[in-house]
Amino acid sequence: MDPNPSRFPILSYVMDRLPSLGSKSPTATVISDLKSIHIGDPASAQSEIADQMPHLSDPKVIAAMRSAVADVAQARSILTELGDRPDHESVDSAKAKLAAIEAARADVAETDLRELAESEKECMAMLQLEDLHVAYEKLLKDAEERLVRIYRSAEVGDVEEEKEVDDVGDQVDEEVVRILQQASSGTGLDRVDLSDRGLRLLPEDFGRISGLLQLDLSNNELQVIPDTVGGLEKLEVLNLSTNLLEALPDTIGLMQNLKLLTVSGNKLAALPDSICHCRSLVELDVSFNQLTYLPTNIGYELVNLQKLSVQLNKLRSFPTSVCELRSLVSLDAHFNELRGLPLAFGRLTSLQSLNLADNFTDLTELPDTFGDLTNLKELDLSNNQIHALPDTFFRLENLIKLNLDGNPLVLPPPDIVQQGVGAIRVFMSKRWSDILAEEEKKSMLQVQEQEEAGWLTRSTSWLKDYVSGVSGYLSPKAPEDPILSQPL
DSSP states (O other): OOOOTTTOHHHHHHHHTSOOOOSSOHHHHHHHHHTTOOTTOTTSTTHHHHHHOGGGGOHHHHHHHHHHHHHHHHHHHHHHHHOSOOOHHHHHHHHHHHHHHHHHGGGSOGGGHHHHHHHHHHHHHHHHHHHHHHHHHHHHHHHHHHHHHHHHHHHTTOSSSOOOOOOGGGSOOHHHHHHHHHHHTTOOOOEEEOTTSOOOOOOGGGGGOTTOOEEEOOSSOOOOOOGGGGGOTTOOEEEOOSSOOSOOOGGGGGOTTOOEEEOOSSOOSOOOGGGGGOTTOSEEEOOSSOOSOOOTTHHHHOTTOOEEEOOSSOOOOOOGGGGGOTTOOEEEOOSSOOOOOOTTGGGOTTOOEEEOOOOTTSOOOOOGGGGGOTTOOEEEOOSSOOOBOOGGGGGOTTOOEEEOTTOOOOBSOHHHHTTOHHHHHHHHHHHHHHHHHHHHHHHHHHHHHHHHHHHHHHHHHHHHHHHHHHHHHHSOOOOOOTTTTSOO
């Protein structure tokens, strides 16, 4: 629950020095504890930031930061009790379940209403927890921004006042004006390159350049893309990489002809679900962001996607629908927090290049269906915690390039791994043959035992019939005497 130092350095630094919250109210605790913070403590784990930002030792700066830290500490205390944030797929599942409950409520018998109410309660609790975590993330961001402004004020000798942000960058660029004038005059525009211009504002009128096919806005300072961008219905290539975007507009789903979308190097925490409506997408690059999940239906709708780049994010899992990306040729997911792959991952039979490197302690195994990726040519599994390759690994007959460095592999053994991909395939193939032979042996023993049991049953039955027949022959029933049968 603590603020991430890489995203909220000042907030994390200050929070790190607060003693754990006791029984008194979190707000009161935080404010009193702030008075005893020793910012310049050389033994601190974050002493570097104190060296880089010496004004953090100023009591006035600390006093000005109290309210922001108090708010965060209070929210952190609550969420610590409630638990971790649910994953995106679970949240979507809860929403769908609630919708189903609402639809079925009228037709359900009164005796089943209690069970429905319990299920509804569980779903509502999950959604409320998700909302709390979303609000907490916003609180962290707002608090860090306030602390930064306070520190900047301290640098110019005025802690009390926050200087307004320079709005020079909000002025519309001359090239942007020229492009809009050209478009309004009726001159056809199909390609626009506004990269590397320091843009902080994109006018809404850009969404009215109906004939635009390619738009490059990379390497700017854009924080928001206007909703009107959805009007670029003919757009095929959109490059928004290396900006300051924290979200994409929902209207991006209206771009039915979009084939290549690049939003790498931004601050995206999530992708809009509407991105799944861009069914013409062939390449999607969302690398180097802060994504913790992908849209639940991404695999069901992006049927033409061939290249997916999600490296350098915080993904913990893939949605199960990713296994339906049957056209996918390249998947790069290195430097994430992946804890595993979906069981049906082997359905990605078109996949030729797969990079799962540097998920470190999180990725420990691969699913058995991994061997179904028969077109795979390049595979990087380095720097994970994989102990054994799946038994079906030998089926990867087209695999040419393989990196297994930095894994505690036991199967296959290290001496086999050092000999390369060919030796690994031979080893795993022999192991598979041994497994099949052992299974066949067990199966034959079971059949033999069943046959022996059947023979014994048939023998016992025949013996009973024989004994019964002999008994009848040796002791035939005496004929009835008619005289004895007469009544007295």
